[in-house]
Amino acid sequence: MYRINFIGRGGQGVVKAARILVSASLAAGQYATALPSFDFVRRGGPVEAFVRIDDSPIRRKSKVQKSDYVVSFDAGMQELPDAVNRAVEDSTVLLNLAADPEAVEMPVHVGRIGTVDATSIANERLVKNPIPIVNTTMLGSLARAMPEINRDSLAAAYREQFDGDADKNIAAASEAYEKLQLREA
Amino acid sequence: MSEAKSIKDLAELHDEQQTYCSRGLSACSGCASELALRMVVDTYAPNMVIGVPPGCMAGVGIHGWGEAAGTEVPTIMPLLSNSGATMSGIKEGLDRKHNDDTTVVAFAGDGATADVGFQSVSGAAERNEKIVYIMYNNEGYMNTGIQRSSTTPKYAETKTTPVGRESHGKDETRKPVSLLMAMHDIAYTATANVAYPLDFQSKLERADEATDEGMAFIEVFVPCTIGWGFQNDATISVAKKATDTNFFPLWELSDGELTFTESIENAEPVTEYLESVGKYAHLSDAEIADVKQKMQRHLRWLEAFAGE
Numbered sequence: 001m002y003r004i005n006f007i008g009r010g011g012q013g014v015v016k017a018a019r020i021l022v023s024a025s026l027a028a029g030q031y032a033t034a035l036p037s038f039d040f041v042r043r044g045g046p047v048e049a050f051v052r053i054d055d056s057p058i059r060r061k062s063k064v065q066k067s068d069y070v071v072s073f074d075a076g077m078q079e080l081p082d083a084v085n086r087a088v089e090d091s092t093v094l095l096n097l098a099a100d101p102e103a104v105e106m107p108v109h110v111g112r113i114g115t116v117d118a119t120s121i122a123n124e125r126l127v128k129n130p131i132p133i134v135n136t137t138m139l140g141s142l143a144r145a146m147p148e149i150n151r152d153s154l155a156a157a158y159r160e161q162f163d164g165d166a167d168k169n170i171a172a173a174s175e176a177y178e179k180l181q182l183r184e185a
Numbered sequence: 186m187s188e189a190k191s192i193k194d195l196a197e198l199h200d201e202q203q204t205y206c207s208r209g210l211s212a213c214s215g216c217a218s219e220l221a222l223r224m225v226v227d228t229y230a231p232n233m234v235i236g237v238p239p240g241c242m243a244g245v246g247i248h249g250w251g252e253a254a255g256t257e258v259p260t261i262m263p264l265l266s267n268s269g270a271t272m273s274g275i276k277e278g279l280d281r282k283h284n285d286d287t288t289v290v291a292f293a294g295d296g297a298t299a300d301v302g303f304q305s306v307s308g309a310a311e312r313n314e315k316i317v318y319i320m321y322n323n324e325g326y327m328n329t330g331i332q333r334s335s336t337t338p339k340y341a342e343t344k345t346t347p348v349g350r351e352s353h354g355k356d357e358t359r360k361p362v363s364l365l366m367a368m369h370d371i372a373y374t375a376t377a378n379v380a381y382p383l384d385f386q387s388k389l390e391r392a393d394e395a396t397d398e399g400m401a402f403i404e405v406f407v408p409c410t411i412g413w414g415f416q417n418d419a420t421i422s423v424a425k426k427a428t429d430t431n432f433f434p435l436w437e438l439s440d441g442e443l444t445f446t447e448s449i450e451n452a453e454p455v456t457e458y459l460e461s462v463g464k465y466a467h468l469s470d471a472e473i474a475d476v477k478q479k480m481q482r483h484l485r486w487l488e489a490f491a492g493e
Contacts, residue, residue, distance in 0.1 A: 040328045043213035
């Protein structure tokens with residue numbers, strides 16, 4: 001089973017990222033579940049979403065405690081204890097950050113660290129928003145770090161979700177796919 | 186209690202050194218309810234007790250964030266259904282201790298006032314309890330994900346009154362809560378707007394004076410960026426348009442006499458307001474005409490009480 005933890009702020013599309021990934025996985029013939037977690041419906045407040053993907057039915061309904069992939073939409077978010085504690089020794093941590101992954105210091109030991117400047121990509125290709133909406137962009141970088149994601153199914157999930165805006169979102173995801181910098185930690 | 190005569194006085198009142206609210210609350214950026222909460226607390230503090238039932242300003246206002254409380258005055262969170270009764274009880278308790286100079290304030294959303302807690306606030310009004318009850322009206326259940334309430338205006342889009350083939354926003358007319366409260370013949374009733382802070386401040390002061398006689402009720406208009414659909418920096422301009430177009434007229438009523446505190450003459454066309462808010466983006470011409478008609482009827486009611 002693959003366990004993925006999205007973390008970001010209210011307004012960035014964290015919950016929707018999880019749903020898109022689930023619908024892509026289902027289309028690819030896998031089993032998948034999404035679970036959002038937040039306190040108040042509050043723009044800028046911390047939001048998490050948990051995805052499980054497996055080849056057999058998934059019975060577990062709880063939050064993911066140990067994530068294979070932590071995808072942070074906000075550069076500061078990896079400092080949140082909950083999110084950091086979900087990263088384990090062989091986790092891959094992806095950050096929306098305009099910096100080399102060599103420069104990132106994680107408070108816990110993880111397997112791989114990846115960075116991509118998703119904010120710039122989303123601002124340029126999608127809408128410019130005070131709180132950057134980077135969900136579709138960050139999913140592109142996850143597709144690179146996680147080869148188990150079927151890119152065609154992901155693109156189909158974007159089309160299902162966004163109608164006329166799908167191509168822009170797919171282009172943003174592709175750019176993040178190419179630009180992700182990944183290093184072994 | 187603090188009095189403000191100018192915007193400069195207000196700025197001093199809410200200065201970091203003076204405020205009785207946490208320096209930085211955790212509401213959404215551009216939140217009008219937070220502004221209203223700050224104005225209420227800083228006006229009455231320190232000699233006050235405030236009750237804030239579940240709603241935005243309980244969760245991200247008084248509750249605070251991390252290890253800090255949101256307010257530095259005695260604060261209680263009543264249930265969603267019983268703010269009127271809870272604050273009545275606190276007032277009674279203070280009376281029995283011969284403490285008659287503490288202002289007892291409820292600060293409740295429209296859901297906790299007009300819907301779920303209406304029997305309780307109506308009961309308090311019927312007993313003419315000597316409390317100040319403030320309803321911050323963001324026209325819906327915002328912190329739970331933008332569901333409609335009875336104060337959501339007709340045609341407004343919410344998550345439970347969506348816009349699509351089967352539904353075109355809310356079907357029902359908004360509940361005129363302030364008028365209903367005034368009809369209990371309480372000591373003081375007023376409407377206020379965060380875009381008119383000095384007017385709001387003077388109404389808070391008059392409300393406090395009125396509690397010598399009985400209950401005071403203020404409905405304050407607080408646009409919600411995420412719930413209504415406008416940019417974070419447009420809160421005040423949206424709020425101002427609501428009053429300037431007579432969509433949300435400002436008035437106060439005591440001793441059976443209603444006074445408009447902002448002129449309702451020469452109002453701007455209501456489309457100015459409707460077009461600034463995403464939840465009305467789908468309105469047809471016929472629906473806009475209906476909105477105008479409803480507004481006119483509401484104004485005629487108010488004018489009848491104003492004796493004009």
